[in-house]
Amino acid sequence: MRALLFLDVDGTLLPFGAVGPYPVHEPAVPLYEPGHPLLTRVDPALGARLRSLGCALVWATTWGEDANTVLSPWLGLPRLPLVDWPDSDEAAETGLHWKTRPLVSWAAGRPFVWVDDEVTEADRAWVAAHHRGRALVHRVAHQVGLTDADFAVLEAWLARGEE
Template sequence: MARPLLFLDVDGPLIPFGRRTGDYRTFTDADLGNPLLGRVDPALGPRLLALGCDLVWATTWFEDANECVAPLLGLPPLPVLDFPDEPAAGGRHWKTERIVERAAGSPFVWIDDETTGADRARVANHHPGPALLHTVAADTGLTDGDLAAITAWLASCG
């Protein structure tokens, strides 16, 4: 069986927004060209790799995720999912269709801060394999609890 795919968003899950200005942890004060990059926790990279999935960027950062975010996490360059220019129908996220297409029936995890019940319904009705749409709180980003839930789900797929 192929390794599960893990579709990874940047804004929200990896770059938490905090509840208000300054209410987030900064991991570096180096001039990285984008002040938000200081919010990326480098400890998440090894933890994501340890999940045993093939990681794919599913973000509007596109190739910039490989240039700016991956090095902070200690990740190799990852495949980048492209998205259509038109908005999605039925209240679904605009990433949903491309993720289902790219997964092509393989098990997958989608980590994002904007998934909804409409996305879950679409995946359930159009993806024959196991899928976890894991919604991360954008104010805190990806947490130990999120990673534990994803690890448990992956173990159940087995």
């Protein structure tokens, strides 16, 4: 069963909070006009790298449909499924990230990777205790977004699932 890869945007694909200027990237598709003022911070090469992981990519972001209309073309990705977030925020009382329970529910036992800049050990422990499949909850440094080191972690985890 192909693993899911839940993708956050802000702080994961779109870096923020760093000191100094951010790199400015050109679009993957020639003549594509950015639909968001910060989109040039997102390296369009990340699209090919994410596809090369062999996972089923899923937007796990508050960007909603904008992830498909703005980010997918920038990254050279097709339209991706979107996680539909609940209206309540019961996780605030438990110390969990508000995405944790919905993502485990969405995965429905399938193996998954969740890349986000806000996950904590509490989220990892909850996923380990409540998800019946393999899962990697990986924190990304929001100042730089996904890096080669992050991809090495994802690739190693995915390779272990094929053994």
